[in-house]
Amino acid sequence: MVDKNTASFMRSLCMGQIEEDIILPFPEIPASEKETLRGVISSLEQLLGKRDEQFRKWDRSGEFPPEFVDELRQFGLFGLVIPEDHGGLGFGSAAYSRTLQEVASYDASVAVTVDAHSSIGMRGLLLFGSAEQRAAYYGKLATGEMIAAFCLTEPGSGSDAASIKTTAVRDGDDWILNGNKLWITNGGIADFFTVFAKTGKADDRGHLSAFIVTRDMAGVSSGPHEDKMGIRASSTTTVHLDNVRVPHKNLLGEEGKGFKVAMMILNSGRTGLGGGSVGGMKRLIRLATEQAKGRVQFGKPISEYGLIKQKVGQMVVDCYATEAVVSMVAGFIDQGYKEYAVEAAISKVFASEALNRTADEALQIAGGNGYMCDYPYERMVRDSRINRIFEGTNEILRLFIALTAMNDVGQNLRELAKSLEGVFVDPIKGFGVLSEYALRRAALATGINREGTTFTRLHPALKPQALLFEEGTRDMASAVDRILRKHGRNIIDKQFATRRLGDIMVDLFVASSVLSRVDAALRARGPEKCAHELEIAQTFSAQAKKRIRHNVSEIDANEDEQIKSLADHAFEAEKFPWDTL
Numbered sequence: 001m002v003d004k005n006t007a008s009f010m011r012s013l014c015m016g017q018i019e020e021d022i023i024l025p026f027p028e029i030p031a032s033e034k035e036t037l038r039g040v041i042s043s044l045e046q047l048l049g050k051r052d053e054q055f056r057k058w059d060r061s062g063e064f065p066p067e068f069v070d071e072l073r074q075f076g077l078f079g080l081v082i083p084e085d086h087g088g089l090g091f092g093s094a095a096y097s098r099t100l101q102e103v104a105s106y107d108a109s110v111a112v113t114v115d116a117h118s119s120i121g122m123r124g125l126l127l128f129g130s131a132e133q134r135a136a137y138y139g140k141l142a143t144g145e146m147i148a149a150f151c152l153t154e155p156g157s158g159s160d161a162a163s164i165k166t167t168a169v170r171d172g173d174d175w176i177l178n179g180n181k182l183w184i185t186n187g188g189i190a191d192f193f194t195v196f197a198k199t200g201k202a203d204d205r206g207h208l209s210a211f212i213v214t215r216d217m218a219g220v221s222s223g224p225h226e227d228k229m230g231i232r233a234s235s236t237t238t239v240h241l242d243n244v245r246v247p248h249k250n251l252l253g254e255e256g257k258g259f260k261v262a263m264m265i266l267n268s269g270r271t272g273l274g275g276g277s278v279g280g281m282k283r284l285i286r287l288a289t290e291q292a293k294g295r296v297q298f299g300k301p302i303s304e305y306g307l308i309k310q311k312v313g314q315m316v317v318d319c320y321a322t323e324a325v326v327s328m329v330a331g332f333i334d335q336g337y338k339e340y341a342v343e344a345a346i347s348k349v350f351a352s353e354a355l356n357r358t359a360d361e362a363l364q365i366a367g368g369n370g371y372m373c374d375y376p377y378e379r380m381v382r383d384s385r386i387n388r389i390f391e392g393t394n395e396i397l398r399l400f401i402a403l404t405a406m407n408d409v410g411q412n413l414r415e416l417a418k419s420l421e422g423v424f425v426d427p428i429k430g431f432g433v434l435s436e437y438a439l440r441r442a443a444l445a446t447g448i449n450r451e452g453t454t455f456t457r458l459h460p461a462l463k464p465q466a467l468l469f470e471e472g473t474r475d476m477a478s479a480v481d482r483i484l485r486k487h488g489r490n491i492i493d494k495q496f497a498t499r500r501l502g503d504i505m506v507d508l509f510v511a512s513s514v515l516s517r518v519d520a521a522l523r524a525r526g527p528e529k530c531a532h533e534l535e536i537a538q539t540f541s542a543q544a545k546k547r548i549r550h551n552v553s554e555i556d557a558n559e560d561e562q563i564k565s566l567a568d569h570a571f572e573a574e575k576f577p578w579d580t581l
């Protein structure tokens with residue numbers, strides 16, 4: 001029986017355990033929400049369909065007109081995740097993510113506006129709000145009378161969130177907030193701000209707290225609309241807090257636990273960004289296939305050429321895999337799992353990069369047209385780029401994914417070392433205490449199947465892919481062992497190695513999500529009707545396996561030292577140091 005408070009598919013996998021019960025069967029959108037979701041999706045078509053010209057114009061002008069934001073409010077787009085008894089739709093993560101998918105397939109700026117409100121802006125209230133706080137704000141947030149924003153980043157503090165300088169100082173029943181927040185999505189249209197501030201001593205790094213701040217509080221202001229590369233119509237501004245008096249009852253979560261609050265908000269909200277990425281990819285596949293079939297060169301539609309098929313086929317695999325991994329994480333959240341941070345981070349990394357690849361290749365298929373502003377491709381390339389930067393950069397997330405695994409394994413190795421202490425004094429007794437972990441490790445190293453190290457419940461048609469996955473798991477175990485043995489506690493500074501493990505973990509979790517999704521399809525429709533889904537499983541598993549092998553092989557044989565030396569050389573010169581002239 002899986003304990004949803006502690007179970008994590010990837011953290012178990014790093015210990016050599018394939019916890020099938022966590023990922024099988026593939027999660028479905030709850031039946032109770034499907035009907036409403038269908039209604040929302042068809043009404044969205046009326047709200048956002050046939051507006052392409054306007055979206056293009058607003059991308060150019062770099063702003064939505066206020067009347068359009070009013071239309072989003074009237075539609076109820078700001079109430080997606082707010083409970084029904086407070087006027088929202090009460091969607092769980094899967095239905096929410098599916099809605100964002102639909103919104104993003106029309107326009108990324110609209111999707112980001114909704115995402116910043118529901119995924120991060122008001123999510124702290126959803127996760128940590130007191131009954132009083134919820135009663136005070138849910139209603140207004142559901143109608144969009146209040147739009148929400150998440151205020152963490154500052155001029156001197158981006159990835160290193162613990163280093164923020166905004167302060168909150170207790171004054172009687174209030175807190176006085178001072179500081180400046182940077183690049184806040186919805187900053188110009190929001191009335192509800194989840195603000196992170198330092199509540200510890202000046203040198204007490206990381207002692208943050210979260211507060212609900214509203215625009216009507218004296219001293220709150222936002223700067224001008226930022227001119228940016230993509231998602232241009234979405235509002236991005238600075239937010240300033242100048243001696244803002246915030247009542248103590250607006251503290252969100254526990255005092256001093258603000259860093260945890262911020263991370264839990266970001267983890268829980270990742271299915272919004274993921275859903276948006278899937279929506280963008282589906283639209284790009286529609287555009288690219290239509291374009292390729294209509295464009296004739298050398299006497300044939302370019303869709304008939306292998307190099308174009310290669311791009312479109314890969315887009316399909318990427319899109320299916322992204323939808324699988326995002327749905328899997330949404331399913332974890334909806335089923336009440338608590339430890340899904342690593343999996344959510346993986347879904348964000350994979351989704352944002354798959355969307356980027358797809359947008360780039362779709363533009364390439366459109367050739368010169370793709371580069372022209374009359375076509376949607378260049379805008380979609382620009383719009384998609386932000387996903388690798390915000391809500392945690394993909395570099396930081398890769399480090400987080402891999403370091404969590406190594407920390408877990410490191411702890412187990414320490415326990416293992418402890419249990420082996422007496423082994424030479426009393427070998428028999430020593431073997432008796434060999435932990436479950438050590439036995440699984442031995443099984444993984446030797447390739448001998450032990451309970452829990454193989455798939456047993458996947459559809460038989462997926463047997464070859466299950467074997468590839470199990471091999472990948474063994475590769476990962478050997479990668480973790482080798483990296484830990486090589487670098488030990490210095491691992492924190494060994495980012496080349498950590499990135500490799502991060503990539504391996506991304507591949508394994510996405511592969512497991514694909515297998516689970518195809519398994520569900522096979523069971524529902526039978527292998528004859530799932531030929532293409534089987535091809536996706538075959539392709540993704542084989543591609544992932546090759547990438548994993550490559551990453552493992554690079555742990556010992558690589559050019560890391562040369563690359564580092566060249567980087568240092570460039571840093572020193574602050575330019576490319578050679579010239580042919």
Ligand SMILES: Cc1cc2nc3c(=O)[nH]c(=O)nc-3n(C[C@H](O)[C@H](O)[C@H](O)COP(=O)(O)OP(=O)(O)OC[C@H]3O[C@@H](n4cnc5c(N)ncnc54)[C@H](O)[C@@H]3O)c2cc1C
Nearest residue numbers: 150151152153158159183184185389390391392393395396
């Ligand atoms: C359009 C837009 C909207 C945004 N919306 C919001 C919002 O609503 N709320 C909010 O709070 N913030 C928001 N942000 C801020 C965003 O979350 C940050 O930009 C992001 O966290 C990265 O911080 P940074 O830009 O300061 O980059 P930095 O942290 O300075 O990083 C620069 C580069 O260095 C890398 N890097 C940093 N540290 C390390 C390390 N230890 N090891 C290896 N590499 C490292 C990063 O991955 C990145 O590639 C938004 C940003 C943009 C552009």
